Amino acid sequence: MSTETALSTAAPKEGGFYRALVIKRQLILAALTLALALSLCFDLALGPARYGLGQVITALLTPDVVSEPVRVILWEIRMPVALMALVVGASLSIAGAQMQTILSNPLASPFTLGISAGASFGAALALAFGVSLVPTAVDYIIPINAFVMAMLTAGAIHLLSMRRGVTIETIVLLGIAMVFIFNSLMALIQFFASQQAVSAVVFWTMGSLTKATWSKLWIALGVLAVILPLLARHGWALTAMRMGDAKAESLGVNPRALRLEVLVLVSLLAAISVAFVGTIGFIGLVGPHIARMLLGEDQRFFLPGSALCGALILSVGSVLSKIILPGTIIPIGIITSLVGIPFFLFLVLRHKKASW
Amino acid sequence: MVTLTLEHLSAHYGRRQILSEITTPTFAGGQIVSLLGPNAAGKSTLFRRILGLLKGGGEVRIEGATSERPVAYMPQETGSTAVLTVYESVLLARMQGRSLKVQPEDLREVDRALEDLGIETLSKRDIGDLSGGQRQLVSAAQALVQAPEILLLDEPTSALDLHRQISLLSILRRLAREREMLVIASLHDIGHALRFTDQAMVLENGQLVACGTTEQVVTPTLLRHVFQVDARIEPCSMGRPQLIVEAAV
Numbered sequence: 001m002s003t004e005t006a007l008s009t010a011a012p013k014e015g016g017f018y019r020a021l022v023i024k025r026q027l028i029l030a031a032l033t034l035a036l037a038l039s040l041c042f043d044l045a046l047g048p049a050r051y052g053l054g055q056v057i058t059a060l061l062t063p064d065v066v067s068e069p070v071r072v073i074l075w076e077i078r079m080p081v082a083l084m085a086l087v088v089g090a091s092l093s094i095a096g097a098q099m100q101t102i103l104s105n106p107l108a109s110p111f112t113l114g115i116s117a118g119a120s121f122g123a124a125l126a127l128a129f130g131v132s133l134v135p136t137a138v139d140y141i142i143p144i145n146a147f148v149m150a151m152l153t154a155g156a157i158h159l160l161s162m163r164r165g166v167t168i169e170t171i172v173l174l175g176i177a178m179v180f181i182f183n184s185l186m187a188l189i190q191f192f193a194s195q196q197a198v199s200a201v202v203f204w205t206m207g208s209l210t211k212a213t214w215s216k217l218w219i220a221l222g223v224l225a226v227i228l229p230l231l232a233r234h235g236w237a238l239t240a241m242r243m244g245d246a247k248a249e250s251l252g253v254n255p256r257a258l259r260l261e262v263l264v265l266v267s268l269l270a271a272i273s274v275a276f277v278g279t280i281g282f283i284g285l286v287g288p289h290i291a292r293m294l295l296g297e298d299q300r301f302f303l304p305g306s307a308l309c310g311a312l313i314l315s316v317g318s319v320l321s322k323i324i325l326p327g328t329i330i331p332i333g334i335i336t337s338l339v340g341i342p343f344f345l346f347l348v349l350r351h352k353k354a355s356w
Numbered sequence: 357m358v359t360l361t362l363e364h365l366s367a368h369y370g371r372r373q374i375l376s377e378i379t380t381p382t383f384a385g386g387q388i389v390s391l392l393g394p395n396a397a398g399k400s401t402l403f404r405r406i407l408g409l410l411k412g413g414g415e416v417r418i419e420g421a422t423s424e425r426p427v428a429y430m431p432q433e434t435g436s437t438a439v440l441t442v443y444e445s446v447l448l449a450r451m452q453g454r455s456l457k458v459q460p461e462d463l464r465e466v467d468r469a470l471e472d473l474g475i476e477t478l479s480k481r482d483i484g485d486l487s488g489g490q491r492q493l494v495s496a497a498q499a500l501v502q503a504p505e506i507l508l509l510d511e512p513t514s515a516l517d518l519h520r521q522i523s524l525l526s527i528l529r530r531l532a533r534e535r536e537m538l539v540i541a542s543l544h545d546i547g548h549a550l551r552f553t554d555q556a557m558v559l560e561n562g563q564l565v566a567c568g569t570t571e572q573v574v575t576p577t578l579l580r581h582v583f584q585v586d587a588r589i590e591p592c593s594m595g596r597p598q599l600i601v602e603a604a605v
Contacts, residue, residue: 015463017480018443104437236451242438243445249409250429251452251498297439298448300456 084212093287093310109284110270114178119274122149128193146275154267207278207333365414385536390549393559428504449498469501488515
């Protein structure tokens with residue numbers, strides 16, 4: 001008998017299976033997009049003045065037909081907030097997805113690395129003491145401070161991670177150390193600040209979409225539009241990173257260089273988001289996990305899937321924040337954590353296949 | 357036909373010299389070469405140095421290659437928690453450095469690599485669900501799918517049962533002949549090296565202590581000095597050389 005035998009029994013060619021898998025994933029992405037569009041319409045319809053979905057769609061497609069007050073409320077007041085939910089949700093989720101990918105850690109997110117905590121500290125400096133880290137217009141002191149601190153945090157992690165012998169576990173530990181440092185500094189600010197300032201800091205850290213304006217939205221959208229293709233072009237390399245550094249390296253990827261580049265890009269995404277809407281937890285952690293359960297980790301599907309899942313979660317959160325207590329908009333950060341985390345746990349426990 | 361020659365190759369991690377002055381004769385495509393040596397002899401480092409992942413002195417001379425990336429490398433298997441099917445994990449190995457769009461030809465190459473190793477039935481399985489041996493075969497498929505002219509395999513049989521060890525080495529030898537591919541595999545089983553490989557390189561403490569046809573290189577003296585075992589090599593009933601280990605020295 002020949003020594004060379006098939007290592008397992010033969011089966012028909014599997015290219016067909018892969019093609020079916022791709023179609024299934026494209027359908028999931030389409031379904032997420034549709035759900036997102038629906039959620040956006042609901043988000044626009046809800047508020048002190050309630051509109052029907054038909055009215056909203058008419059106002060969106062033919063703004064000239066609807067009355068001036070309806071047009072102003074939908075386009076000038078609600079639209080930037082509703083769209084900001086999508087952009088920030090997508091940005092935070094992408095940031096979390098890529099941090100989890102490059103650090104091979106399911107807990108990685110803008111929070112784990114201290115980027116959100118840094119942003120909160122920057123904002124708190126402005127809110128409590130009026131400190132501006134860089135000269136800027138009064139309206140933008142808080143987001144600019146938050147952005148500067150978030151990027152300084154990311155920069156510190158970036159510099160430390162370039163040192164010889166620093167492993168991905170060390171990077172995560174550095175991030176956690178940053179979180180504790182900033183939490184202590186926040187406590188210090190609150191200890192010295194006035195009662196009124198403390199309230200402002202606490203409200204900011206809850207995260208709220210009501211801070212959104214068209215100009216802030218364009219900035220956040222612009223950053224997302226620039227960074228998304230930069231990440232997408234590394235699609236195959238990032239997917240390979242999940243096979244481990246040794247495997248990625250054997251396939252021609254430079255894990256160290258890619259990790260640093262992606263860390264900078266996603267830090268920028270997270271910093272912009274947190275600077276404009278405050279610390280909205282959970283999205284950066286959970287958006288990618290849901291996308292992973294639905295679509296796997298091929299970045300060609302995982303990256304847009306993470307963006308869509310994050311956007312959908314925050315958009316639905318925005319809808320819920322308006323309807324849970326009629327007449328009150330609960331800060332979105334509270335909603336995403338309170339409603340989202342039990343939902344996420346339900347998904348994780350119900351999911352039969354390993355998702356990390 | 358592709359050829360590989362190592363000339364005065366060295367490598368170091370920080371100040372620690374791992375490889376020094378490795379010089380080999382020219383290995384040609386169509387052959388299977390075993391890289392032998394005790395633990396920490398520098399076998400994986402030599403692969404990484406050939407691949408250019410480590411800097412150092414000397415030269416890796418590859419001639420007659422027709423593709424841009426003629427060398428594929430299968431590192432030692434470490435496992436992964438990635439949520440990918442076997443098919444996707446082999447496809448991503450094929451697609452590195454290529455556009456995001458998968459062409460029918462890429463799928464054909466994936467099908468071929470899986471078929472070559474007889475693991476088509478694993479296609480739909482998640483890689484996280486595989487046994488160590490199955491992961492090792494997938495890893496071999498990831499290297500083969502790159503259509504290499506030189507294939508470097510770091511302990512490709514370490515997690516395989518005996519049947520699969522024999523099958524994999526037979527398949528590699530056949531593919532080397534059919535595709536005029538040069539296969540270099542680090543092996544701990546010297547019996548397998550004797551049976552399946554045309555040539556052997558033996559490393560000890562980062563130095564090449566023997567290189568030539570496997571039958572010439574693997575001798576009782578070498579086994580005693582480098583591997584610290586008392587052993588004999590005798591022809592089996594089919595006339596093939598067979599390793600009989602008596603005892604550790």
